Amino acid sequence: ETGVTQSPTHLIKTRGQQVTLRCSSQSGHNTVSWYQQALGQGPQFIFQYYREEENGRGNFPPRFSGLQFPNYSSELNVNALELDDSALYLCASSLVRGETEAFFGQGTRLTVV
């Protein structure tokens, strides 16, 4: 069984730039969620994708956007990066929509300077 994989593992960007983070969901999982984890805090829900459509969104501005592809892999895009966007970004997949157990990737550490 292949677990959730994320790329890249680390990334440094400049304020105002755009970034794309990638996630391959666990084999057989059709639902992907993204979380932002700031230092010293718990993960915060950004949004979820199911069958290539956004299926729920947390309290994040529109410059945070996503995609899910037919193979259920996913991207998180952040435009106009701000210093406060520096965080660990976690991808989690679930077997089906509404399945509450989430399987997490190892995360992408984004630093905005």
Add this chain to the structure above:
Amino acid sequence: AQRVTQPEKLLSVFKGAPVELKCNYSYSGSPELFWYVQYSRQRLQLLLRHISRESIKGFTADLNKGETSFHLKKPFAQEEDSAMYYCALYNNAGNMLTFGGGTRLMVKP
């Protein structure tokens, strides 16, 4: 809006001592609660969920709706229990998990 609170950032105990990691929640619906754990250099993973009422690695957690709590307990801590523990609440309307801020458990030899 839902909220999950873990009042202790750090909990330090000796091996063999009992452990209780506290979690309180606020949620208007019927809550579905979880404990996730992150061991050093590993990814976040599910430890247990209240629906299953299982004991995993000696840990149990009981949902107390009156006190809106879901504390994690283990009668005898082991050094390998040292990790970050996150309590989480599932909101089925938003298809989202709301996490607490986490508690770092350190079990000393």
